[in-house]
Amino acid sequence: MATRVTTNKKSPPAGGRTRGSAGPAAAARTPNGSLAKSDLLALYRYMVLMREFEDTIIRLYTQGKIVGGAYTGNGNEATAVGSAYALSDGDYLFPMHRDMGAHFVRGQSVDNLMLMHLARKGSLTEGRDGTGHYTDRDLRIFGNISHLGAMLPVACGIGLAVKLRKERNVVMTYIGDGGSNVGEVHESLAMASAMRLPLVLVIENNQYAYSTPVSRQFIVERLSSRAAGYGIPGKTVDGTDVLAVYHACREAVARARAMRGPSIVESVTMRMHGHAAHDNAWYVPPKELAAWKRKDPIARFEKVLTGKGVLTAAMKKQLVAELRSGIEKSAAAALDLPYPPAEDALRGVFFEPPAR
């Protein structure tokens, strides 16, 4: 594969209405699939962008400016970014609510996601839904709904269309440790494996389903072992290591692209915040949280990059300042926009084609 760099990939938009002119794009990879220096910096940048964006969302929530709940993927940055970075041009992303970084990797703008969270007129759903609950067909991003696992059958349908048209695209989707028990997840794995659909399922095992620890959700050692029941590969990776996530997903993506069927990648990490902003996660033992805090995915990757001489303290400072200022501008601009007008509520239950 030729080395190709696109602007939105190298420089995730931190503000600005544009979605990245080229849409989702392939990473600047060396032919053997290893990552160039520019990729390492891009991965880092998306992870920092995700955290900075979500920190802003939480601040807006505490200020009473978010309409509904506010969910973060704090602790999930390596999983969200590393996985989506393994996709290429034309691939499909079905992210979950802790995967904001994946939206950015696939070309979504801070502005669009800000408008979604603030339910403003002109948001991708025109205020009909919030957070990452949108579909952007241009970018091939199919956001989640609140029913965990409900988009997996839909991801199968996209995979089926890809297969029937003999295209070469991959569908990447996600589920949490809790959501992995939902029937539609198993139905989808049964269908995707039997039909050899080009699907990659990333299971984000972040230790808690709302307040319920994994010990009360399943008795298998690793959720990836469930893959055996479907006759497909399953791998567990350290979800705080962005490169480990990337490489495992890359392998699963390659398999899917070769039409050899779906794979499961279990990424083990910690949900560092409560289920949502209203939840202080009092049920998580402080010791457990402290142990995971030492494995913060961003701090961890910083060490790697600093060690390789790819990232300096000055570069980091500049990057954070640049991203923060872009996010701030985006939030201020969105807050200035009105909500959709009340009469809009009745519009659009059905698609109405232009009169024949």
Place this chain on the structure above:
Amino acid sequence: MAMLTYIEAINEGLRDEMRLDPTVFLLGEDIGAYGGAFKATKGLLEEFGADRVIDTVLAEGAIIGAATGSALAGLKPVAEMQFSDFVSNGFNQLVNVTAKYHYRNFIPVPMVVRLPSGGGIRGGPFHSANTEAWFFHTPGLKLVAPSTPYDAKGLIRAAIREPNPVLYFEYKYLYRHIKSEVPDGDYEVPIGAADIKRTGSDITVITYGTGVHWSLEAAETLSREGVEVEVLDLRTLMPFDRKAVLSSVEKTGKVLIVHEANLTGGVGAELSAFIGAEAFRHLDAPVRRLASPDTPVPYAPPLEDAFLPNAQKTAEALRSLAAY
């Protein structure tokens, strides 16, 4: 023109649309080589191949979701539920994903789900359901329920061409019980248009599906007794033909609503409320409903026969209304 049974008309409608539009494909359980549990897809695998007549795993949520996903990708899937009853396994997909897609994202979802419905085949509590009321209450889904071979073919074609999700309720009891002339050429029965199956001046029966046949038989009986009954076949339940309902009610002033699905919270309840609100001054009697009782569909013949409405029960209800 050919004489076709109801199920042959569905089969022919599917085949004609698949010939016309290469993006139309079928998916479901046992629909390929086996031709479907009721043979609605018989011969289609042979003509169109395994990429367009797809046998799936036994998982209704995955089937409906895969239909939704492939529709979002630009294909036109027609999914078969082996029995209408089994759509409950895919309920979440239909009501939360499919039905809300356009409202949330402004993206059309052109898909059809076929639902072999109804009793009278000794199917018992899990093979006899009429599930339309669950979805009648769900904004974002269109519902059609043909009663004749002509309408069955015309509506399956219209449903496939419709850019929104359509639930196509087809009646197992009618599959091989009725036969009629069906045009060979390209025609569709428009979604949203009711049809007067019999004109009359004294009482309007509003019905659909198998209820149309009970009502037509009862109307003949009542005619011999000097009461002329108009039979209005809704054909589309959502959105139902408000204009046709009102104009018939204005003409006759008396309304009996007949459906096989159980009474409480059924389609008839909404029709009754609509007529009460919009045509009150034209009514000469309270709107009456004839439906199955609020129980599961029982298995033993005397129980199921007691449970189901039929032509005799319809005639009795009409007589009582005529005397009001």
